[in-house]
Amino acid sequence: MSSRFDFFLARDSWLHRLDPRVKLWLVGLAGLTGLIYKQIAVLAALLVLAHLLLLSAQVPVARMRWLWVRLGPLLGMILVLQPLFAPGPGPALIRLGFLRLTVSGLLDGVSFALRAAALAFVAAILFLTTDPVRLVQGLVRLGLPYPWGLTVGLAIRYLPTTYGLFVTISEAQQARGWIVDQGGLGRRVRAYLPILVATVIAALRLSNNLGLALAARGLGYPARRTALHDIRFTASDWLVTALVGLLFGAAVAVRYGLGFGARPW
Amino acid sequence: MTTRRVQPLSLAVTAVMSAIVFVLTRMVQVPTPARGYIHLGDAGVFFSAFAFGPWIGGLAGGLGTGLADVTSGFAQWAPFSFLIHGLQGWVVGWTSQRWTGIRGLLLSTVLGGVIVVAGYLFAGMILSGIGAALGELPMNIIQVSAGALVGVPLFAAVRQAYPPIVHLGRQRR
Numbered sequence: 001m002s003s004r005f006d007f008f009l010a011r012d013s014w015l016h017r018l019d020p021r022v023k024l025w026l027v028g029l030a031g032l033t034g035l036i037y038k039q040i041a042v043l044a045a046l047l048v049l050a051h052l053l054l055l056s057a058q059v060p061v062a063r064m065r066w067l068w069v070r071l072g073p074l075l076g077m078i079l080v081l082q083p084l085f086a087p088g089p090g091p092a093l094i095r096l097g098f099l100r101l102t103v104s105g106l107l108d109g110v111s112f113a114l115r116a117a118a119l120a121f122v123a124a125i126l127f128l129t130t131d132p133v134r135l136v137q138g139l140v141r142l143g144l145p146y147p148w149g150l151t152v153g154l155a156i157r158y159l160p161t162t163y164g165l166f167v168t169i170s171e172a173q174q175a176r177g178w179i180v181d182q183g184g185l186g187r188r189v190r191a192y193l194p195i196l197v198a199t200v201i202a203a204l205r206l207s208n209n210l211g212l213a214l215a216a217r218g219l220g221y222p223a224r225r226t227a228l229h230d231i232r233f234t235a236s237d238w239l240v241t242a243l244v245g246l247l248f249g250a251a252v253a254v255r256y257g258l259g260f261g262a263r264p265w
Numbered sequence: 266m267t268t269r270r271v272q273p274l275s276l277a278v279t280a281v282m283s284a285i286v287f288v289l290t291r292m293v294q295v296p297t298p299a300r301g302y303i304h305l306g307d308a309g310v311f312f313s314a315f316a317f318g319p320w321i322g323g324l325a326g327g328l329g330t331g332l333a334d335v336t337s338g339f340a341q342w343a344p345f346s347f348l349i350h351g352l353q354g355w356v357v358g359w360t361s362q363r364w365t366g367i368r369g370l371l372l373s374t375v376l377g378g379v380i381v382v383a384g385y386l387f388a389g390m391i392l393s394g395i396g397a398a399l400g401e402l403p404m405n406i407i408q409v410s411a412g413a414l415v416g417v418p419l420f421a422a423v424r425q426a427y428p429p430i431v432h433l434g435r436q437r438r
Contacts, residue, residue: 007336031341035391070338078397085396105396112394116341119392123340147271148324154280155287155328162284163292181296185303188295189411192305196419200285200312201427207281208433211274220271 005159007127015057015129019237020138026240027126029248034118036252039261040107043114050121057129064121071120075113082109104264111264132156137231146225154210162203169198278433279321279328282313286329286350291337295411303404306330307412308419310354311377315370315420316430319358327351341392349384353377370417378409 010016015023034046054064083105090102126135133153140149170178173195180191214220255261290306309329314322331347334340360373385405389398424430 005336007338007340067338074339074393077400078393081400082394082396085399086394108394109396112392112397116393119341120339123335123343124338127335127340147276151276151280151283151324152328154277155283155332158281158284159287159332162281163288166288166292185295185407185411186414189303189305189414190418192293192295192415193418193422196289196305196308196415197422197426199288200419200423203281203285204278204423204427204430204433207277208274208429210281211277214273214277219273219276 005156005163006132007124008131009059009063009128010131011058011129013057013129014236015053015125017236018129018240019231019233020130020135021142021231021233022237022240022244023126023130024138024142026244027122029244030122030125031119033248033251034115034122036255037261038108038111038115038264040111040114040264042261043111043118047114047118047121050118050125053125054121054128057125059124059128063128067120067124068117071117074116078113078116079109082112107264134231137227137229141231150219158206158210161206162199165202165206166195166199169195169202173198274433275321278317279324282309282317282321282325283328283332285309286313286325287332290330290333303408303411305412305415306333306350307353307377307381307409308415309412310350311357311374311412311416312419312423314354314358314373314377315361315416316423317358317433318362319355321354322358323351323353323355326354342388345384345388345392349381349388352384353380356380374413374417378406378413381409382406 018026030046030050034043037043037046051064055061083101084099086105086108087100087102088104088108090104092100092102093106094101130138136144136149136153136156139152140146178191178194180188182188183191286306286309289309290304293305294302295305296302306329310322310326313325316322317325327347327350330350331343334343334346354377357373357377360376361369363369364372382402382405386398386402389395389401393401
């Protein structure tokens with residue numbers, strides 16, 4: 001599958017071999033840690049840890065650079081807008097009309113930018129190292145109803161097919177003189193209608209055939225379901241689960257027991 | 266594990282509509298006169314909800330936009346997008362089924378738009394801070410308005426050009 005539709009990188013690392021449920025646990029608790037702390041040092045440490053984990057999973061530096069490039073505009077916007085619109089207490093360094101720039105506002109901006117970057121890289125640990133099929137299997141084993149899991153799996157499978165439909169129809173319309181980048185925004189947006197109508201109808205025909213195929217395979221009949229490649233917890237899965245739980249417990253105790261990490265600095 | 270009765274056609278329509286929402290969110294970038302881009306993911310959510318009701322609309326909206334976030338490198342937004350667009354699809358589908366005609370269409374479109382704008386403002390406050398969330402507000406309003414501008418006529422045109430849509434994905438209520 002093209003990387004435009006799939007974030008997963010197939011490698012043979014310890015993170016790739018971990019059960020998807022453990023990675024959900026790891027990413028969930030690391031994400032929560034990023035949300036309960038505002039301390040710049042803690043968020044920076046979380047960001048560095050996420051990079052180290054990705055490196056240990058043989059994720060190429062180029063892929064991490066790609067993620068930084070994607071995050072760049074968002075981080076820039078946070079660094080500029082957060083201090084301007086939410087300056088916080090303290091004397092103004094610069095005053096521009098009703099806008100004030102303060103040290104606490106700037107630190108808040110850095111803290112939120114670090115949080116955004118840390119959460120993006122923490123989430124990348126799950127999606128870069130987990131095959132979508134195994135991830136769906138993990139979710140089903142955690143209690144997601146099987147039809148929902150199958151829907152997610154089918155949706156992922158049909159991303160390139162649906163995009164292919166859209167591209168074919170767009171190219172056919174372009175050959176007939178379809179132009180999108182002229183006029184105001186409303187006109188440009190409405191220019192997509194003929195393409196979208198044809199794409200949606202083609203996709204609906206596809207879903208009709210897919211529904212028939214699923215029915216022919218017996219979907220909907222009550223039966224004990226088996227899996228060709230099942231997932232199982234190993235000793236290392238239990239070990240990582242316990243370690244992550246302990247670390248998160250310590251992070252919560254330090255944050256709420258000692259009151260550390262509520263401020264950016 | 267045993268399965269409850271599942272309607273294969275509803276499941277297939279939900280999966281394919283999720284893929285449509287994904288393509289409209291991730292791949293369709295409409296150039297704006299200010300040299301930026303907007304996506305048409307909301308048009309897909311509005312269409313799914315009008316055509317197939319709250320459950321397919323909600324699932325397709327949440328799943329399609331969530332997958333788009335994951336593959337574009339903004340995975341931290343995926344849970345929020347799933348909830349916000351899932352709720353948008355559900356409310357738009359439910360409202361348009363309860364109140365038919367122009368009144369229902371208008372009411373559901375406005376409610377769907379408010380959910381998206383308020384939802385991303387709230388999510389932005391958590392992930393990026395109140396300043397950045399407020400800064401994104403105008404763009405989110407433009408984005409969801411463009412989605413409605415395309416989603417409503419898209420539904421009308423597809424229903425006219427492809428009558429079997431009425432039978433597709435008909436679900437138990």
